[in-house]
Amino acid sequence: MREQGRFIHVEVEEHEALPDGCSMRFHGTGQPFTVERVRYESEDGREGIWLVHAAHADGTRGAAMGSTVEDSSAGSSTLVYGGAHGLRLVHEDGGDEVAEPYLLLAPSAII
Numbered sequence: 001m002r003e004q005g006r007f008i009h010v011e012v013e014e015h016e017a018l019p020d021g022c023s024m025r026f027h028g029t030g031q032p033f034t035v036e037r038v039r040y041e042s043e044d045g046r047e048g049i050w051l052v053h054a055a056h057a058d059g060t061r062g063a064a065m066g067s068t069v070e071d072s073s074a075g076s077s078t079l080v081y082g083g084a085h086g087l088r089l090v091h092e093d094g095g096d097e098v099a100e101p102y103l104l105l106a107p108s109a110i111i
Contacts, residue, residue, distance in 0.1 A: 008067060008079060012086040012101040013057060022086065022101035026079050030068035035080050037111040040089060042098050049111060050089040054082030055099070061088060066110060077104045 008028045014021035041047045053061040064082045071077040080087065080103040089098045 008069065008081065010079075010081045010102045011084075013084050015057075015085050017055075017099035018086055018101055024102065026067075026069040028067045028069050028079075029076065032065045032067045035064045035066040035078075035110055037092070038080065038089070038103065038105060039109040039111065040103070040105070042089075042091075042096065046091060046096055049092040050098070051092060052080060052082075052103075053088050053090075055085035055088045056083040057085055068107070069104075071104060076107070078107050078110050079104055080110070 006028050008026045010022060010024045012018055012022040035052055038050055038052050040050045052064045054064045055061060062083060064080055064087055066078050066080045068076055069079045086099060086101040
């Protein structure tokens with residue numbers, strides 16, 4: 001991830017959890033902030049509160065970041081982004097872990 005002016009470039013390397021990688025560019029309209037928890041529904045339908053972390057290429061985890069961005073379909077959304085290997089989400093109740101390159105969520109989904 002890199003910020004250039006008001007643009008945020010999300011670049012996720014190809015790896016086992018996200019074999020396609022990702023390269024996206026978003027127009028940021030706010031200041032970046034740390035994101036620790038989100039309301040999210042996984043692809044298999046598990047809803048609830050998820051802890052979110054940046055996944056780094058060396059296997060470590062760090063703070064995920066968020067920023068308000070322009071979204072052509074929704075007006076404004078919150079972009080949640082992480083490290084070179086994207087994001088890892090862990091269900092608050094434990095057990096499930098999900099890899100995502102980034103999340104584009106309604107502001108109310110950020111806890």
